[in-house]
Amino acid sequence: MAKIEIYTKAFCPYCSRAKQLLDGKGVAYEEYDITMGGPKREEMIQRANGRTTVPQVFIDGEHIGGSDDLAALDRQGGLDALLAA
Template identity: 65%
Template sequence: MATIEIYTKAFCGYCARAKALLDRKGAVYREIDVTMDRAGQEAMVARANGGRTVPQIFIDDRHVGGSDDLAALEAKGELDALLKAD
């Protein structure tokens, strides 16, 4: 299984949507809540090449983007291959 990390904030509908898609896929992910974590948020922005919105999703250290980007991968039939990568 791929290593998945998702940066989130409390009460974020887009975060909930992304996590629900990953849950439906049976994916195991590490959630990094940056709601009150300034250092964590700064690390997320640096890692996401300036991306400040949440969620920011990484699969095997590849920056996927946000919730809409994750859904687009699913719509194109490309998400399953990424999730199963070693």
């Protein structure tokens, strides 16, 4: 099963939407709450090529992007293949 990581903030509707999509797929993910900033926020920015918005989703270390990117990947049929890897 793929390793899924998602950087989120509290009260973020886009984060909720991305987690809802992943939950609907029945996959486990590691969530990093960066509401208060700190080293995980800096890590996210570095891994996401400077992107500072949340959520930022990674599957097996590959940067997928935010909630809209994740949903688009699912609509195109590419998400399930990544999750099954």
